[in-house]
Amino acid sequence: MKTQLPLPRLTAALGLLLAGATLLTPSARASEGTVIAKPGGAPIATELPLEVAVLTKAPNVPPPIGRKHPAKVVVNLEVKEVTQRLADGVEYTFWTFGGEVPGLFIRVREGDVVEFHLNNHPSSKMPHNIDLHAVTGAGGGAASSFTAPGHSSQFTFTALNSGLFVYHCATAPVPMHISNGMYGLILVEPKEGLPPADREYYVMQGDLYTQGATNESGLQAFDNVKAMDERPTYVVFNGSVGSLVGDKALQAKVGEVVRLYFGVGGPNLTSSFHVIGEIFDRVWTEGGMKHVQENVQTTMVPAGGSAIVEFKVEVPGTFILVDHSLSRAFNKGALGMLKVTGPENRRLYSGKEIDEVYLGQQSAAGSAASTREAQLVAQKAEAIAKNPEIANITKDIQLERGKKVFLSACFACHLQEGQGLPGVFPPLAGSDYLKADKERAVRTVLKGLSGPITVNGKPYNNVMPPQEFTDDQVADVLTYVMNSWGNASGSVSSDEVKRIRRAGQ
Ligand SMILES: [Cu+2]
Numbered sequence: 001m002k003t004q005l006p007l008p009r010l011t012a013a014l015g016l017l018l019a020g021a022t023l024l025t026p027s028a029r030a031s032e033g034t035v036i037a038k039p040g041g042a043p044i045a046t047e048l049p050l051e052v053a054v055l056t057k058a059p060n061v062p063p064p065i066g067r068k069h070p071a072k073v074v075v076n077l078e079v080k081e082v083t084q085r086l087a088d089g090v091e092y093t094f095w096t097f098g099g100e101v102p103g104l105f106i107r108v109r110e111g112d113v114v115e116f117h118l119n120n121h122p123s124s125k126m127p128h129n130i131d132l133h134a135v136t137g138a139g140g141g142a143a144s145s146f147t148a149p150g151h152s153s154q155f156t157f158t159a160l161n162s163g164l165f166v167y168h169c170a171t172a173p174v175p176m177h178i179s180n181g182m183y184g185l186i187l188v189e190p191k192e193g194l195p196p197a198d199r200e201y202y203v204m205q206g207d208l209y210t211q212g213a214t215n216e217s218g219l220q221a222f223d224n225v226k227a228m229d230e231r232p233t234y235v236v237f238n239g240s241v242g243s244l245v246g247d248k249a250l251q252a253k254v255g256e257v258v259r260l261y262f263g264v265g266g267p268n269l270t271s272s273f274h275v276i277g278e279i280f281d282r283v284w285t286e287g288g289m290k291h292v293q294e295n296v297q298t299t300m301v302p303a304g305g306s307a308i309v310e311f312k313v314e315v316p317g318t319f320i321l322v323d324h325s326l327s328r329a330f331n332k333g334a335l336g337m338l339k340v341t342g343p344e345n346r347r348l349y350s351g352k353e354i355d356e357v358y359l360g361q362q363s364a365a366g367s368a369a370s371t372r373e374a375q376l377v378a379q380k381a382e383a384i385a386k387n388p389e390i391a392n393i394t395k396d397i398q399l400e401r402g403k404k405v406f407l408s409a410c411f412a413c414h415l416q417e418g419q420g421l422p423g424v425f426p427p428l429a430g431s432d433y434l435k436a437d438k439e440r441a442v443r444t445v446l447k448g449l450s451g452p453i454t455v456n457g458k459p460y461n462n463v464m465p466p467q468e469f470t471d472d473q474v475a476d477v478l479t480y481v482m483n484s485w486g487n488a489s490g491s492v493s494s495d496e497v498k499r500i501r502r503a504g505q
Pocket of ligand 1: 095126127128129169170171177182
């Protein structure tokens with residue numbers, strides 16, 4: 001932070017500090033070290049013109065600011081948990097800022113007052129927050145932005161320092177939230193702006209830890225042991241293997257100046273960022289605006305850090321972006337492409353391309369084969385699911401599992417044949433109460449039931465305690481009950497249980 005501030009900025013900064021002080025009451029500490037702020041900080045008053053920030057998905061960057069004066073900039077960022085492709089045939093449940101990994105790119109100007117709205121989608125399972133390294137204030141906004149699913153938080157900060165800054169979720173367990181995709185970049189342009197470039201792109205590296213080995217197919221879960229050991233199964237650019245390869249490669253024309261806003265979300269690895277076949281004419285090292293290094297081959301970018309690299313492309317070809325810790329590039333995914341088109345310049349370079357040697361499995365043909373394989377695997381799964389014989393077997397398995405749950409708990413009161421005990425435990429066999437309302441039956445098992453009810457015309461007024469089972473077990477036992485002893489009233493899926501459990505919280 002600078003020591004001498006012009007008066008309006010100083011008051012704004014003071015306001016922020018004071019707001020921060022009142023926000024962080026000791027009672028506002030949540031479990032697992034996450035600090036939650038209570039609402040009540042007075043919004044920073046400002047007479048500045050209002051603007052809504054343009055946010056972009058990687059590899060796109062919002063247009064340069066162009067303004068010559070500060071503004072109040074409103075940022076609306078939505079947190080969403082989404083299951084999508086990590087590699088061919090490999091799926092992962094990402095936690096995202098804006099439905100994308102990395103999170104949407106934010107661009108403001110030094111001196112802007114940023115009114116930040118963090119909206120956590122109702123379908124999220126986790127609370128999340130945001131720590132922007134561009135913020136001067138406790139937690140970088142984390143405490144003030146802690147947001148439960150289906151809620152939205154607002155806080156305001158003044159962008160005092162220009163630079164390219166990482167933002168990330170800082171909710172416990174923080175490494176897991178970051179690894180799952182919760183990181184992005186915010187560029188605070190210096191007052192005088194940045195020199196123009198012909199192409200600006202957004203690339204961000206992250207490390208992932210899956211329970212399966214690298215390239216093991218299917219939906220993969222987070223592996224905390226591998227994360228603690230810093231042994232990633234994937235190291236990727238822009239959220240997935242191959243996100244910048246083939247027809248998704250970055251594009252440029254001979255003679256253009258290409259600028260990359262490069263960041264590392266981590267959570268753990270630093271990047272030795274390099275573009276094979278190019279030399280960075282200029283590097284704003286560590287994302288700071290003051291010192292521009294020239295003629296750099298590889299720039300070191302720390303976890304939670306950034307760099308701006310810029311180079312003029314003189315010859316056509318495919319230039320490969322890598323983390324020069326090369327096993328990460330060739331075996332774990334940290335590889336992208338910049339395709340430069342235009343006339344050859346044989347005086348500078350003879351022009352023989354070496355794509356195949358460098359790309360191995362990730363060449364266009366290899367990638368197409370993997371995609372086809374993934375499609376066939378999906379087709380096979382679909383065909384199996386549609387086969388009535390297999391559907392019946394699946395249901396039979398569910399009934400047997402449900403029976404085990406019933407015999408481990410419910411039967412103690414409702415008795416083996418679901419007949420119940422007159423006046424004490426209502427019957428489940430032939431129960432009109434059960435048949436009438438499936439959701440109510442799910443709630444009964446999850447939360448218990450007490451007070452007067454009528455089953456098959458007979459009154460009961462007793463207490464059923466909540467049953468401690470997983471969503472699958474609740475689905476299985478109710479499906480079993482609904483299809484036993486003459487009952488024929490359908491089935492319950494574990495997704496329905498999950499939804500009802502969440503709605504009841
Ligand atoms: Cu989070």
